Amino acid sequence: MPQNEHIERHRKLHGRRLDHEERMRKKAAREVHRVSKQAQKLRGIKAKLFNKKRHAEKIQMKKTLAMHEERKSKKKKEADVPEGAIPRVSYGSLKATFKLPILGVKKNPSSPLFTQLGVITKGTILEVNVSELGLVTTGGKVVWGK
Template sequence: MPQNEYMERWRKLHGRRLDHEEKARKKEAREGHKASKDAQNLRGLRAKLHAKKRHNEKIQMRKQIKAHEERNVKTNDEKEPSEPMPAYLLDRNNPSNAKAISSQIKNKRAEKAARFQVPLPKVKGISEEEMFKVISTGKKTHQKSWKRMITKPTFVGPNFTRRDPKHERQVFLRIRRLGVLRIFANEVVFQYQIHPSYGFTV
Protein backbone atom coordinates (compact mmCIF):
# COMPACT_ATOMS: atom_id res chain seq x y z
CA MET A 1 0.00 0.00 0.00
CA PRO A 2 1.35 3.49 -0.82
CA GLN A 3 2.69 5.45 2.12
CA ASN A 4 0.25 8.32 1.65
CA GLU A 5 -2.76 6.05 2.30
CA TYR A 6 -1.93 5.44 5.96
CA MET A 7 -5.38 6.58 7.10
CA GLU A 8 -7.12 4.03 4.88
CA ARG A 9 -4.69 1.38 6.15
CA TRP A 10 -5.47 2.24 9.78
CA ARG A 11 -9.20 2.10 9.02
CA LYS A 12 -8.88 -1.35 7.46
CA LEU A 13 -6.83 -2.67 10.38
CA HIS A 14 -8.73 -1.16 13.31
CA GLY A 15 -12.09 0.04 11.98
CA ARG A 16 -13.82 3.35 12.71
CA ARG A 17 -14.85 4.93 16.00
CA LEU A 18 -18.11 3.61 17.38
CA ASP A 19 -19.73 7.06 17.16
CA HIS A 20 -18.36 7.86 13.68
CA GLU A 21 -21.76 7.93 11.94
CA GLU A 22 -23.23 10.16 14.66
CA LYS A 23 -20.29 12.61 14.46
CA ALA A 24 -20.51 12.71 10.65
CA ARG A 25 -24.26 13.40 10.82
CA LYS A 26 -23.76 16.23 13.33
CA LYS A 27 -20.93 17.75 11.30
CA GLU A 28 -23.09 17.75 8.18
CA ALA A 29 -25.94 19.37 10.13
CA ARG A 30 -23.60 22.13 11.36
CA GLU A 31 -22.38 23.01 7.85
CA GLY A 32 -25.43 25.16 7.10
CA HIS A 33 -24.90 27.19 10.28
CA LYS A 34 -21.20 27.59 9.50
CA ALA A 35 -21.92 28.77 5.95
CA SER A 36 -24.46 31.28 7.28
CA LYS A 37 -22.02 32.59 9.88
CA ASP A 38 -19.26 32.94 7.26
CA ALA A 39 -21.59 34.77 4.88
CA GLN A 40 -22.46 37.28 7.62
CA ASN A 41 -19.01 37.81 9.13
CA LEU A 42 -16.43 37.43 6.35
CA ARG A 43 -14.97 40.65 4.96
CA GLY A 44 -12.89 41.65 1.97
CA LEU A 45 -11.42 39.09 -0.42
CA ARG A 46 -12.53 36.10 1.66
CA ALA A 47 -16.12 37.33 1.49
CA LYS A 48 -15.89 37.67 -2.30
CA LEU A 49 -14.47 34.17 -2.69
CA HIS A 50 -17.12 32.72 -0.37
CA ALA A 51 -19.93 34.48 -2.28
CA LYS A 52 -18.56 33.22 -5.61
CA LYS A 53 -18.35 29.66 -4.28
CA ARG A 54 -21.94 29.78 -2.94
CA HIS A 55 -23.14 31.29 -6.23
CA ASN A 56 -21.62 28.41 -8.21
CA GLU A 57 -23.05 25.84 -5.79
CA LYS A 58 -26.55 27.30 -6.18
CA ILE A 59 -26.27 27.29 -9.97
CA GLN A 60 -25.29 23.61 -9.95
CA MET A 61 -28.12 22.81 -7.53
CA ARG A 62 -30.72 24.57 -9.69
CA LYS A 63 -29.45 22.78 -12.81
CA GLN A 64 -29.64 19.44 -11.00
CA ILE A 65 -33.19 20.10 -9.77
CA LYS A 66 -34.29 21.13 -13.26
CA ALA A 67 -32.69 18.02 -14.78
CA HIS A 68 -34.52 15.82 -12.24
CA GLU A 69 -37.82 17.55 -12.98
CA GLU A 70 -37.42 17.03 -16.72
CA ARG A 71 -36.35 13.42 -16.20
CA ASN A 72 -39.33 12.56 -13.98
CA VAL A 73 -42.01 13.33 -16.56
CA LYS A 74 -44.49 10.46 -16.63
CA THR A 75 -44.60 8.76 -20.00
CA ASN A 76 -47.59 6.64 -20.90
CA ASP A 77 -46.44 6.24 -24.46
CA GLU A 78 -48.18 3.36 -26.13
CA LYS A 79 -47.40 1.64 -29.37
CA GLU A 80 -48.57 3.26 -32.53
CA PRO A 81 -52.10 2.11 -33.40
CA SER A 82 -52.50 0.00 -36.50
CA GLU A 83 -55.40 2.07 -37.92
CA PRO A 84 -55.01 5.84 -38.42
CA MET A 85 -56.38 8.14 -35.70
CA PRO A 86 -58.42 11.31 -36.29
CA ALA A 87 -56.61 14.64 -35.87
CA TYR A 88 -58.45 15.63 -32.67
CA LEU A 89 -57.21 12.46 -30.91
CA LEU A 90 -53.56 12.66 -31.94
CA ASP A 91 -52.42 14.62 -28.87
CA ARG A 92 -54.15 12.35 -26.33
CA ASN A 93 -52.13 10.18 -23.90
CA ASN A 94 -48.78 11.31 -25.19
CA PRO A 95 -46.92 13.32 -22.53
CA SER A 96 -43.50 11.96 -23.50
CA ASN A 97 -42.78 15.14 -25.46
CA ALA A 98 -42.94 17.27 -22.30
CA LYS A 99 -39.20 17.92 -22.39
CA ALA A 100 -39.34 19.02 -26.02
CA ILE A 101 -42.26 21.36 -25.27
CA SER A 102 -40.47 22.91 -22.27
CA SER A 103 -37.36 23.60 -24.37
CA GLN A 104 -39.58 25.07 -27.08
CA ILE A 105 -41.13 27.45 -24.52
CA LYS A 106 -37.65 28.43 -23.33
CA ASN A 107 -36.57 29.24 -26.90
CA LYS A 108 -39.67 31.37 -27.45
CA ARG A 109 -38.99 33.30 -24.25
CA ALA A 110 -35.37 33.85 -25.29
CA GLU A 111 -36.49 35.16 -28.70
CA LYS A 112 -38.99 37.47 -27.01
CA ALA A 113 -36.31 38.83 -24.69
CA ALA A 114 -33.90 39.33 -27.61
CA ARG A 115 -36.28 41.85 -29.16
CA PHE A 116 -35.66 44.29 -26.31
CA GLN A 117 -31.91 43.81 -26.04
CA VAL A 118 -29.60 46.36 -27.61
CA PRO A 119 -26.22 44.74 -28.30
CA LEU A 120 -23.54 47.23 -27.30
CA PRO A 121 -20.40 47.03 -29.42
CA LYS A 122 -17.36 45.68 -27.62
CA VAL A 123 -14.73 48.33 -26.98
CA LYS A 124 -11.29 47.16 -28.04
CA GLY A 125 -8.25 48.14 -26.04
CA ILE A 126 -6.08 50.93 -27.39
CA SER A 127 -2.31 50.64 -27.22
CA GLU A 128 -0.31 53.37 -25.53
CA GLU A 129 1.49 54.21 -28.80
CA GLU A 130 -1.87 54.85 -30.47
CA MET A 131 -3.30 56.85 -27.56
CA PHE A 132 -0.30 59.00 -26.62
CA LYS A 133 1.74 60.78 -29.25
CA VAL A 134 5.35 61.30 -28.14
CA ILE A 135 6.50 64.91 -28.36
CA SER A 136 10.23 65.46 -28.41
CA THR A 137 11.49 68.65 -26.77
CA GLY A 138 14.78 70.31 -26.01
CA LYS A 139 16.28 73.61 -27.13
CA LYS A 140 18.83 72.22 -29.58
CA THR A 141 18.82 68.45 -29.45
CA HIS A 142 15.10 67.64 -29.26
CA GLN A 143 16.09 64.45 -27.44
CA LYS A 144 13.78 64.81 -24.45
CA SER A 145 10.69 62.72 -25.05
CA TRP A 146 8.79 62.60 -21.79
CA LYS A 147 5.90 64.71 -23.04
CA ARG A 148 2.79 63.02 -24.42
CA MET A 149 -0.14 64.38 -26.38
CA ILE A 150 -3.46 62.56 -26.26
CA THR A 151 -4.82 61.88 -29.74
CA LYS A 152 -8.13 60.16 -28.89
CA PRO A 153 -11.38 61.58 -27.48
CA THR A 154 -11.15 61.33 -23.69
CA PHE A 155 -13.79 61.56 -20.97
CA VAL A 156 -12.54 63.87 -18.21
CA GLY A 157 -15.69 64.77 -16.26
CA PRO A 158 -17.19 68.19 -15.49
CA ASN A 159 -14.75 69.11 -12.67
CA PHE A 160 -11.59 68.62 -14.73
CA THR A 161 -8.86 71.27 -14.44
CA ARG A 162 -5.49 71.05 -16.15
CA ARG A 163 -2.19 71.02 -14.32
CA ASP A 164 1.07 72.36 -15.62
CA PRO A 165 3.20 69.94 -17.70
CA LYS A 166 5.86 69.61 -15.01
CA HIS A 167 3.40 67.93 -12.62
CA GLU A 168 1.42 66.23 -15.33
CA ARG A 169 3.95 63.98 -17.01
CA GLN A 170 2.58 61.35 -19.41
CA VAL A 171 -1.03 62.47 -18.91
CA PHE A 172 -2.10 65.88 -20.27
CA LEU A 173 0.06 68.75 -21.48
CA ARG A 174 -0.21 72.46 -21.98
CA ILE A 175 -0.75 71.72 -25.67
CA ARG A 176 -4.31 72.88 -26.17
CA ARG A 177 -6.10 69.75 -27.31
CA LEU A 178 -9.53 70.78 -26.07
CA GLY A 179 -11.07 69.22 -29.18
CA VAL A 180 -10.51 65.72 -27.81
CA LEU A 181 -11.70 66.36 -24.24
CA ARG A 182 -15.25 65.28 -23.46
CA ILE A 183 -17.15 66.63 -20.48
CA PHE A 184 -20.14 64.28 -20.96
CA ALA A 185 -19.69 60.57 -21.61
CA ASN A 186 -22.75 60.27 -23.87
CA GLU A 187 -21.13 62.14 -26.73
CA VAL A 188 -19.87 58.85 -28.18
CA VAL A 189 -22.36 57.66 -30.81
CA PHE A 190 -22.81 53.90 -31.41
CA GLN A 191 -24.43 52.17 -34.37
CA TYR A 192 -27.20 50.00 -32.92
CA GLN A 193 -28.55 46.92 -34.66
CA ILE A 194 -32.21 46.49 -33.70
CA HIS A 195 -33.99 43.11 -33.69
CA PRO A 196 -35.07 42.12 -37.24
CA SER A 197 -38.75 41.99 -36.26
CA TYR A 198 -38.77 45.79 -35.94
CA GLY A 199 -37.50 46.22 -39.48
CA PHE A 200 -35.17 49.18 -38.99
CA THR A 201 -31.78 50.19 -37.60
CA VAL A 202 -30.68 53.25 -35.66
Protein backbone atom coordinates (compact mmCIF):
# COMPACT_ATOMS: atom_id res chain seq x y z
CA MET A 1 0.00 0.00 0.00
CA PRO A 2 1.43 3.43 -0.97
CA GLN A 3 2.11 5.94 1.74
CA ASN A 4 -0.74 8.07 3.13
CA GLU A 5 -3.50 5.89 1.70
CA HIS A 6 -4.29 4.24 5.02
CA ILE A 7 -6.82 6.97 5.86
CA GLU A 8 -8.68 6.57 2.57
CA ARG A 9 -8.68 2.77 3.02
CA HIS A 10 -10.11 3.12 6.53
CA ARG A 11 -12.89 5.42 5.21
CA LYS A 12 -13.78 2.91 2.50
CA LEU A 13 -13.95 0.05 4.96
CA HIS A 14 -15.58 1.74 7.95
CA GLY A 15 -17.11 5.00 6.69
CA ARG A 16 -17.17 8.25 8.67
CA ARG A 17 -18.71 9.20 11.97
CA LEU A 18 -22.46 9.74 11.83
CA ASP A 19 -22.12 13.36 12.93
CA HIS A 20 -19.20 14.17 10.60
CA GLU A 21 -21.04 16.80 8.48
CA GLU A 22 -22.38 18.58 11.55
CA ARG A 23 -18.93 18.67 13.17
CA MET A 24 -17.36 20.09 10.00
CA ARG A 25 -20.09 22.74 9.72
CA LYS A 26 -19.56 23.83 13.32
CA LYS A 27 -15.79 23.84 12.88
CA ALA A 28 -16.09 26.14 9.87
CA ALA A 29 -18.42 28.45 11.84
CA ARG A 30 -15.92 28.67 14.70
CA GLU A 31 -13.04 29.39 12.30
CA VAL A 32 -14.35 32.92 11.67
CA HIS A 33 -14.18 33.72 15.38
CA ARG A 34 -10.67 32.29 15.65
CA VAL A 35 -9.41 34.40 12.74
CA SER A 36 -11.04 37.51 14.22
CA LYS A 37 -9.38 36.94 17.60
CA GLN A 38 -6.03 36.38 15.90
CA ALA A 39 -6.40 39.62 13.90
CA GLN A 40 -7.02 41.56 17.12
CA LYS A 41 -3.97 40.09 18.88
CA LEU A 42 -1.39 40.56 16.11
CA ARG A 43 1.00 43.52 16.23
CA GLY A 44 3.69 44.93 13.97
CA ILE A 45 4.84 43.26 10.75
CA LYS A 46 2.77 40.12 11.37
CA ALA A 47 -0.38 42.21 11.61
CA LYS A 48 0.54 44.04 8.41
CA LEU A 49 1.11 40.77 6.51
CA PHE A 50 -2.06 39.23 7.94
CA ASN A 51 -4.18 42.23 6.90
CA LYS A 52 -2.64 42.26 3.42
CA LYS A 53 -3.51 38.57 2.95
CA ARG A 54 -7.03 39.07 4.32
CA HIS A 55 -7.58 42.09 2.04
CA ALA A 56 -6.54 40.03 -1.01
CA GLU A 57 -8.95 37.26 -0.01
CA LYS A 58 -11.83 39.74 0.31
CA ILE A 59 -11.10 41.20 -3.14
CA GLN A 60 -11.06 37.71 -4.64
CA MET A 61 -14.34 36.88 -2.88
CA LYS A 62 -16.00 40.03 -4.28
CA LYS A 63 -14.83 39.16 -7.80
CA THR A 64 -16.19 35.63 -7.46
CA LEU A 65 -19.54 36.88 -6.17
CA ALA A 66 -19.80 39.41 -8.99
CA MET A 67 -19.03 36.71 -11.54
CA HIS A 68 -21.71 34.42 -10.10
CA GLU A 69 -24.27 37.24 -10.04
CA GLU A 70 -23.47 38.08 -13.67
CA ARG A 71 -23.81 34.43 -14.70
CA LYS A 72 -27.06 34.13 -12.75
CA SER A 73 -28.56 37.25 -14.32
CA LYS A 74 -27.47 36.09 -17.77
CA LYS A 75 -29.24 32.75 -17.28
CA LYS A 76 -32.31 34.56 -15.97
CA LYS A 77 -32.44 36.79 -19.06
CA GLU A 78 -32.21 33.77 -21.35
CA ALA A 79 -34.69 31.65 -19.41
CA ASP A 80 -37.34 34.21 -18.45
CA VAL A 81 -38.93 35.18 -21.74
CA PRO A 82 -42.19 36.95 -21.01
CA GLU A 83 -45.30 35.98 -22.94
CA GLY A 84 -45.54 37.73 -26.29
CA ALA A 85 -41.83 38.50 -26.46
CA ILE A 86 -40.42 35.48 -28.29
CA PRO A 87 -37.71 37.02 -30.44
CA ARG A 88 -38.29 35.54 -33.90
CA VAL A 89 -41.17 34.23 -36.05
CA SER A 90 -40.60 32.60 -39.47
CA TYR A 91 -43.01 33.34 -42.28
CA GLY A 92 -42.93 30.35 -44.63
CA SER A 93 -44.19 31.73 -47.97
CA LEU A 94 -41.95 34.81 -47.81
CA LYS A 95 -38.97 32.84 -46.47
CA ALA A 96 -38.32 35.61 -43.96
CA THR A 97 -38.01 35.91 -40.20
CA PHE A 98 -39.59 38.74 -38.20
CA LYS A 99 -39.62 39.94 -34.62
CA LEU A 100 -43.30 39.99 -33.71
CA PRO A 101 -45.39 39.85 -30.53
CA ILE A 102 -46.97 36.41 -30.07
CA LEU A 103 -50.65 36.24 -29.19
CA GLY A 104 -50.91 32.48 -28.67
CA VAL A 105 -50.38 28.95 -29.99
CA LYS A 106 -52.56 27.98 -32.98
CA LYS A 107 -51.40 24.34 -33.33
CA ASN A 108 -48.59 22.28 -31.87
CA PRO A 109 -47.86 19.18 -33.98
CA SER A 110 -46.06 17.48 -31.05
CA SER A 111 -49.20 16.98 -28.97
CA PRO A 112 -52.79 18.24 -28.70
CA LEU A 113 -52.16 18.76 -25.00
CA PHE A 114 -49.27 21.12 -25.86
CA THR A 115 -51.68 23.08 -28.07
CA GLN A 116 -54.12 23.49 -25.17
CA LEU A 117 -51.38 24.44 -22.72
CA GLY A 118 -49.69 26.85 -25.15
CA VAL A 119 -46.30 25.09 -25.18
CA ILE A 120 -43.99 26.21 -27.98
CA THR A 121 -41.80 23.54 -29.60
CA LYS A 122 -40.20 23.11 -33.01
CA GLY A 123 -42.84 23.29 -35.74
CA THR A 124 -45.46 25.07 -33.62
CA ILE A 125 -47.84 27.30 -35.55
CA LEU A 126 -48.22 30.60 -33.68
CA GLU A 127 -50.80 33.35 -33.69
CA VAL A 128 -48.93 36.65 -34.03
CA ASN A 129 -49.75 40.33 -34.29
CA VAL A 130 -48.99 41.11 -37.95
CA SER A 131 -50.22 44.70 -37.89
CA GLU A 132 -46.61 45.87 -37.49
CA LEU A 133 -45.59 44.37 -40.85
CA GLY A 134 -47.70 46.59 -43.08
CA LEU A 135 -51.27 47.51 -44.02
CA VAL A 136 -53.93 45.18 -42.63
CA THR A 137 -57.35 44.73 -44.24
CA THR A 138 -60.58 44.39 -42.24
CA GLY A 139 -60.38 40.59 -42.73
CA GLY A 140 -56.99 40.57 -41.00
CA LYS A 141 -54.96 39.89 -44.16
CA VAL A 142 -51.65 41.69 -44.58
CA VAL A 143 -51.21 43.83 -47.68
CA TRP A 144 -47.57 43.98 -48.71
CA GLY A 145 -46.27 47.13 -50.31
CA LYS A 146 -43.26 47.22 -52.59
